[in-house]
Amino acid sequence: MAEHDSPAPTETPAPTETGTDTSTRALLGPGHFLARLPMHRLVLGVAAVLLLFRIWLAAVTPITGDEAYFAFWGWQPDWGFYDHPPMVGWWLAPLMALSWDEWVVRLPALLLPFVLAGLSGWLVRRSGIAFAEERGWLTALLVLLLPTSVWNVFITTDTPLVFFSLLSVAAYVVALERQGWQRWALHALAGLMLGLAFLSKYFSVLLGVAFLVHVIVARREEGWRRFAEFALFVAVALLGPALNIWWNCSHCWANIMFNLYNRHESSGWGKSWANPFLYVLTLGYVATPFLLAALWKFRDEVKNAIAQPGLARTAFWLAAVPLGLFAALALAKKIGLHWLLSFITLLCILAASSLPMTALRRLAAWLGAFAALHVVLLLVVSQLPLSTWEKADFHRGLVLTFRSQELLQRLEPYANDYAFASDGYSNAVTLxxxxxxxxxxxxxASSHARHDDILTDFRELDGKNILILRKSEPNPGEYAPYFRDVQQLAFQVEGVTFYQVLGHGFDFHTYRERVLRDVKQRYYRIPGFLPMNGCYFCERYFPDEECR
Structure with a gap:
């Protein structure tokens, strides 16, 4: 039986305003006014306002360190980069060629919520459930009103991950409704989209596990055919990992070393019992307490919806499995807020496919109020002077980010005679x-963002001058071993002292033995079971030594 061939559940229509008694109005609560509005106009109006706000936010917020780091991937696109697979760099390459303006390079992130809202709403409208048209528009509204849809205009690897993940889900859902060659072709398309999601971030594997669980648990009535279809799905999806493995094999296994080894020094089972609680709080914020509370309050309706083959069942399994795996992983490490973004849209689809209409409208109203609160807070914060945060640990970083041009003016006299540097990737790429x-x-530096190891060849700097800008004072004699002579200057911007280290006559050989050898031991000790066709770091600096 196809996934959506079962009869659509029925539901009593929500009462109209005419003849609605006081008790019913109280039941509708803050969602009562939504019952009176043309839903498509409301959603389009919210989308227009949200788009204007996000364009403003993207234009006035300086590029952050992580964003600048990924922007330099787009500046020099390649088949791979140090931290993650290459997709975000590929997305940024044409935009960087067009303009370096903040709102331009942030366009994919800026537009993502509207794509997610449109696609998720389309899936619900075509599902065949009761009130599918209005439920579809409400789905789009829920997605648009999520907190990250309000403020997340920032460049991350999660933007293409979320995009391709939902495309994979959409192709899979439609595949389950079709027969013949279309069913097979759509399974292949779903696999291709998952492969592209993998080239965005390795967390796509969790969605792949969710697909497998759905095939085993939720499609038992289809017999063995479902495993043949899933085999095609997996075969096409593996094109993404194959490309990534090919690049890693000749580039020090950089992605594997970072994601599985180097970044986890502070991780481990039971090392921080706060992590599970932080995960619950993070999930509660990203999905909002209102959405989670509604799913719990109407859990009987949700259970009834997912008991039948259909969109609600698919959305449930494809969201519950990854979120459950994150809960288990939270016992060993801190779960980032952005890690959850691929699966929250599925919770909106689940709610829109199973909640009573009155509850769904009420949920949309509460999310609207929560979104409006975010807008007001962001507008207020944008008007505060940087000195507001002068006692915070991140104040120095804020000044460097928001006052970069003032810092760069101090460096202008040295532009022709010095190579410019900083002591960490965030400072370096922001400047x-x-x-x-x-x-x-x-x-x-640290285990994070070592793409500079690929871009910078210190052999070429031997004997040259290097200016190192820092936001913390260097230790006495810290740079003396690496230069013929060193001069240190200090200046202030917004009350924060920055330091210029002027190094004359760089000594590459000393730097290699004291710094690069330490880098090799910390970050390029590649396990023996990984076959290698090359390693840029060892070939460049230690050609007679193994990177093992």
């Missing part, structure tokens, strides 16, 4: 993005 000139990372 580099605003200067439209690459700043390298000088020193050991």
């Amino acid at each position: 580099g993005y605003n200067a439209r000139r690459y700043f390298m990372v000088f020193g050991l």
Whole structure:
């Protein structure tokens, strides 16, 4: 039986305003006014207002360190990059060629909520359930009013991940309704979209596990054919990992080393018992307490919906499995807010497919109030001076981000005679993005964002001058071993002291033995079971030594 061939559930229509008694109005609560509005106009109006707000936010907020880091991937696109698979760099490459303006390079993230809202609403409208047309528009409204739909205009690897993940879900849902060659073709398309999601971020594997669970548990009535269809799905999806493995094999297994080894120094089972509680709080915020409370309050209706083959059942399994796996992972490490974004839209689809109409309208009203609160807070915060945060640990970083041009003016006299650098990737790429000139990372730095190891060849800097800009004071003699002579200057911006280290006559050989060898031991000890066709770091600096 096809996934959506079962009869659609029925529901008593919501009362109209005429003849609605006081008790019914109280039941409708804040969602009562939604019953009187043309839903498509309401959704389009909210989308228009939200679009204007997001364009403003993207234009006035300076590029952050992570965003600038990914922007430099787009500046020099390749088949792969250090931290993650290459998709976000591929997305940014044409935009970077067009313009470096913040709102341009943020366009994919800026537009993502509207794509998600449109696609999820379309899935619900075509599902055949009672009130499908209005439920579809309400689905889109729920997605648009999620907190991250309000403020998340920032460049991350999660933007293409979320996009391709939902496309994969949509192709899969439609495939289950078709027969013949169309069913097979749509399974292949769903696999291709999952493969592209993998080239965005490895977390797509969790969605792949969810597909497998759905095939085993929720499609038992289809017999063995479902496993043949899933085999085709997997075969096409593996094209993404194959490309990623090919690149990693000749590039120090950089993605694997970062994601499975180097970034987890502080992780481990039971190391922080706060992590599970933080995960619950994070999920509660991203999905909103209102959405989770509605799903719980109407759990009987949700159970009835997912008991039948259909969209609600598919959305439930494809959301519940990854979110459950994250809950287990939270016992070992902190779960990032952005990790959850691929699956929250599915919770909106589940709610829209199973909740009573009155509850759904009421939920949309509460989400609208929550979204409006975010808008007001962001408008207020945008008007506060940077000095408001002067006692916070992140104040120095804020000044560097928001006052980059003032810092760069201090460096202008040295532009022709020095290579520019900073002591960490966030400072370096933020300054580099605003200067439209690459700043390298000088020193050991951290396990994160070591793409500079690919871009910078310190051999070429031997004997040259290097200017290192820092937001913390260097230790006495910290840079003396690496230069013929060193001069240190200090200046203030917004009350924050920054430091310029002017190094003359860079000594590459000393730097290799004292810094690059440490980098090799920490971050390029590649396990022996991984076959290697090349490693840029070891071939460049330690050609006679193994990267093992």
